[in-house]
Amino acid sequence: MRVRFGVGSISFLREEMDVLGLKRVLVLCTPEQQDSARMIAKTLGDRTAGIHAGARMHVPVDVAQRAREVASRVGADGCVAVGGGSTIGLGKAIALESGLPIIAVPTTYAGSEMTSVWGLTENGEKRTGRDARVLPRSVIYDPELTLQLPPTLSVTSGMNAIAHAVEALYAPNASPVISLMAEEGARAMVQGLPRVAAEPTDEEGRTAMLYGAWLCGACLGATTMSLHHKLCHILGGAFGLPHADAHTVVLPHVLAFNAPAAPAMAAALGRALDTNSPARELHALGTALGAPRSLGELGLRETDLDLAVELATRDPYANPRPVTPEGVRHILMAALSGRPPAESGA
Ligand code: NAD
DSSP states (O other): OEEEESTTGGGGHHHHHHHHTOSSEEEEOOGGGHHHHHHHHHHHGGGEEEEEOOOOTTOBHHHHHHHHHHHHHTTOSEEEEEESHHHHHHHHHHHHHHOOOEEEEEOSSOOGGGOOEEEEEETTEEEEEEOGGGSOSEEEEOGGGGTTSOHHHHHHHHHHHHHHHHHHHTOTTOOHHHHHHHHHHHHHHHHHHHHHHHOTTOHHHHHHHHHHHHHHHHHHHHSOOOHHHHHHHHHHHTTOOOHHHHHHHHHHHHHHHHGGGOHHHHHHHHHHHTSSOHHHHHHHHHHHTTOOOOTTTTTOOGGGHHHHHHHHHSSOOOOSSOOOHHHHHHHHHHHHHTOOOOSSOO
16 A cells, blocks of 8 residues: 655645545544544545544444445545544445545554454444455555644553554564564554653654554554454453553553463563563553553453453464463453553463
8 A cells, every 4th residue: 555654744645646546535534533624625625525524433334334325425436534443444334335445544543544454333243354445545644633632542542553563473474574563663652652641742752653553553454463452352342441441451461461472572572662571561651651550440340251251262263372261361350450460471
């Protein structure tokens, strides 16, 4: 795919449309990001078919259907998705049925713009799949468009990106180049995170984080995720926990659990974070920067654990360490309490 990167790079949007042969695009956003969408649509003039501010977390099927109808009614020949994973996910839902090309303008660090993974939620259950049609044709990473992302969401979204790097480093289809990208992505993220948490309009910090998001998102797109993403998928889908918050709380505990079985991952992350204990370091960093620490804070109860353990162990999937009910319960108990991860993960 094509990528434009850097402060002010949104000015290349028309050029990207020309390269892709797009005449009139539908601009997608959430209700909260209409100002950014309007500003971008204005620069396109009559090459905007309209703005659809209907994106919602986890792409409910009725939300997807409405957006498809709007795209068809206004005669759009492509979509510009301005926002985080939810908005890009809506663009993907349109593309999945219509094949309309997506130009993604990411404003969080979730990484969806770099993957061919789509997700749709129906009756409380999220289905996901891969399809080449939903991979954005062009991505514009402009740090200026991330300056308004609230500090806490910036931190949790950055942790969400680091989670992609962690699981790419021990993925069954890991490769040397992806591992380099994962290590560099995690490094860029932890360099940018404290700067952005302290000063959300710090352009250099924002640029480092968006660079990290690009790398980590590419790792997500190129590899198969394991236990950590499985748990977060369950916590979001079955218990309604917020996506990036759940990633932030769970990551140090899965990392500690898997580290003994994934020494190359632990070493790479240790280099990126400049520590001998990446799990503890990530937990301490999240805490210091004001991110939620426990699943309890996010609304999970101890009585939810039986179902979570059952869902996480029902079907087999790749993970460096065998996934057992005891192991999953141990991780979830630690994450529920918010205590720092044990060094050995056991
Ligand atoms: P999000 O897109 O839901 O955004 C969270 C909130 O932040 C929204 O209200 C949004 O309007 C607001 N926001 C986003 N950017 C902003 C900015 N720059 N300034 C001010 N407000 C801003 O959150 P997310 O974490 O990016 O995405 C989560 C969703 O994406 C989940 O549904 C997840 O499953 C999905 N996802 C999919 C993939 C994939 O590959 N398919 C990858 C990652 C995430």
